[in-house]
Amino acid sequence: MGTLCQSCSVSWPPNVLMIQHQAECPPARFGSWLGEAGVALTLWTPDLPMPELSCVDGLVILGGVMGATDDQDAPWLPLVRQTIRQAAGHGLPTLGICLGHQLAAVALGGRVQRNPHGKQRGVTPIGWTDGAHLDPLFSPAAPSRGVHSNNDVVLDLPKSAVVLARAPGGEVQAVRFAATVWGVQWHPEVDQATFLGWTRMEPPEDPADAAALLADVAGAREELDATWSPLALRFAGLSAAYHRRRHP
Secondary structure (H helix, E strand, C coil), X not given: CECCCCCCCCCCXXXXXXXXXXXXXXXXXXXXHHHHCCCEEEEECCCCCCCCHHHCCEEXXXXXXXXXXXXXXXXXXXXXXXXXXXXXXXXXXXXXXXXXHHHHHHHCCCEEEECCCCXXXXXXXXXXXXXXXXXXXXXXXXXXXXXXXXXXXXXECCCCCEXXXXXXXXXEEEXXXXXXXXXXXXXXCCCHHHHHHHHXXXXXXXXXXXXXXXXXXXXXXXXXXXXXXXXXXXXXXXXXXXXXXXXX
C-alpha cells in the first residue's frame, strides 16, 4: 500500500484512500480484495497528513475501539468527520466500517450511543431491507451473515439516510447516508487473526465464549469471503467510474 498521495495523477488505476485508526483494525481482507480488483490503495494513519480528496477516487474508513465522538482520546476524529462531509459533497464513493459507519452517521447529522441491548459480537445474520435490493453498492442483497464486534450503534440517522439492513435485535446494520456514502456496522474485512486480537483486547467473561466465537468466524470463512469479496468489487467499480468521470 502507498502512504500518501504526493501529486494527482490522471493515469489508471483509481486510488482508494483507507483510513486506519489503529494497528489492531487493519484493512485485512477488504484491502486485499480491493487490490485484487485493480485499484491502488493509499493507507492513512493518524500520524500522517490527510491526502487531498482531489487525489482520491474512493474512501474507506475502518474500525477502532474508540467512539465516534471520543475526540479527547482520538484527536484526529474531527478531521476524519470533516473528510467524510467533504467526500459526501464531492460525490466520492465512501464506505464506513463499524467505527467508520458511526463516524459517517455523526459527520452527516446523526447520533451514536452505546447499544442498549449490549455488545454485538460474532457471526450475525444481516437483515436486508427492501431498499438494499435497489442500492448501487449492495444490490443484489442475498441472505447473508457478517462478523460484528461493537459496543456502539447508530441510534438517530441523518436526514435523507436510507436504512439498508437491520440486526435481529433491530439495530441499524447498514445505511446509505448520502448518495455515495454508505456505512456497515459489521466487519466485512475481518480475518481470523484480526478477530483473535479483538477477543484479546476485550475478552469475554468466559474463555469458552472466546473460543466459540473464534470457531464460528473460522468456520464461516468460506461463506464470508464469498459474500463480501463482491462488495469490495462493487466498491472498486464505483471508484473506477468516479475516476473516469474526473478524467474523461
